[in-house]
Amino acid sequence: MTRFFLRRLAHATFLLLGVSVLAFLFSTLAPGNYFDDMRLNPQISAEQLSALRAEYGVDQPIALRYARWAGAVSRGDLGFSFAYNAPVGPLLWTRARNTLLLTGTATTLVWMLALPLGVWSAERLGRPADVALSWATAVLLIVPDLTLALGLLVLVVRSGWLPTGGLVSVGFDGFSALHRVRDVAWHMVLPVTVLVASALPVLLRHVRAAVAEALQAPFLRAAEGLGISRRRLLYRYVLPAAAHPLIALFGFSLGTLLSSSLLVEVVMSWPGLGPFLLEAILARDLYLVIGGVLLSTLFLVTGSFMADLLLYWADPRIRAKASRP
């Protein structure tokens, strides 16, 4: 068992290391750096500029910079942002919080919708209700999230039903606690809708397929014969049998918490990582971008690691395989 997890852990570490090297390699391909724009500014002299470049170490060879950066990361410091003149870690965290609020809500909702709907649909495989649901998910599937997000935005702006951007209303600081919660929730409706609509069809189809397959198993006929109620049968017996692919998907859902909403955030001007990283890219704020990439990779790797843990706990076949030498 320990070997199983150690191997997984080693794999995750390797991935993170590889991603950081890759990010640094790409950064050497880039012509120019953050300070190149300043050459055009007559108020900054050449001496000041070279002093700045020396201070931030942008002229050093790539290997040296990587070594220094990796050393800093191992101490929990993700580097320093040129544009904000502040450490990257706290900067990213304040933005990542908003992203997590959005994606966490959306992911919870998607799973709460997909599980019962998928079971319901698999139970009626091929009947009109199932076919209608399949068509509905197919329609959601062919509308890309950019189209959906912009379309909803146009609709909402013209009707004025919902706030169209940002996290809070003007005057948020003066609101009471309850009012604040309601205000943020109100602002989340639109982006969460888009996220749910884009993630739901794929997940729903997976749940439906997995449950439909599990429903074929002979042990269910036996359970039915014993007089176990339909509801208990579905949720107590079928769902665990269908869990294997769903757990892997759940890990993926967890892993993409930081990356699934970037585009929607930019479109809906949600103050999360999306617009933040976009600005960093446009400003060539190197360490901020690398930090963002690394953080999201960390999430993905952790997500799949947690899926492994869950699978180990839920699926005896994996336990048996892992304990074998």
Next chain:
Amino acid sequence: MSAPSRLLVCIAVLGALHLGVACAGFFAPYDPAAQDRARPYAPPMRPHFVDAQGGFHLLPFFYAQELRAGSFDQYEENRVRAIPVRFFVTGASYHVLGVLPLRMHLFGGGDAPLYLLGSDGYGRDLLSRILVGGQVSLLAGLIGAGLTLSIGLCIGTVAGFLGGWKDEVLMRIAELFLALPWIYLLFAMRAFLPLTVPPLKAFLLVVMVIAAVGWARPARMVRAIVLSARERDFVRAARGFGASDGYLLRRHILPETASVVLTQAAILVPQFVLAEMTLSFLGLGVPEPVPSWGNMLASLQHYNVLVSYWWMYLPAVAMVPFFLGYLVLASLLQGGYGTSKMDEALGEI
């Protein structure tokens, strides 16, 4: 309908859609870059068949739009004069498929401008821009998918056929690319490449970035097939008869990968069109004045455009039929080859 005929219908529809975009110059009444500064944000014009006196016209006509007095973006139809829509008119010159110069357009407004889908902030005809922008976006998707599949095919074949440490190293690298969230990868690669470049170079850059991001998954699939094909009896027999590696690959192993490559193509093309749109929408892709579906949508980031000029949203709708076509194609291809179910294909997206 049987599966093969469904496949044919699907391919025919997709082909017609692509042909329409490829011959954009003919269907577009105006040059996509031609500006009409007197009519910014003109709303879509409606072709009429019944005039103000109640008379019925067999051919459609339209009313010229004129700015309402004291306004800069409110138009009203001039109902006094009915202007017939003319067909097969001579207008701005363009090149069919990039080579054949022509001046013939399917329709035009004659002396008054006819903007069927309205105009943008510079008074450029939106219909023409959507058609020509489709060329850019679809081409980026098609070339990107072609490049990705070539890279994936090469790496997958090398890894699967040679095996050993080469396989190990290549697959570890592929895992790296799979571990990164693709939108971050897209962002990061674009971040570390030049920002302001001429349109053609930007286009190539976007295509290369997209291709570099997506190769890992097809490579792994091709590798799995090559691995199993290498050990098939007829391949071993051919090897026993003294067939060279090149012959084995060409004659026996690569044909086995065709179904996976085709299915992957049908899945990747719409994904990559969307990737190009995303990059251009965010200002990291193809720049103005060259239209692409993505950079046309970028104007929606302005609040006033969002509020007042809903027709600027139309480029986002233009891609939906293509998406539908490719999705059906992918599921039919998979069903036809019996390799896996549609649900699995949808999981890949």
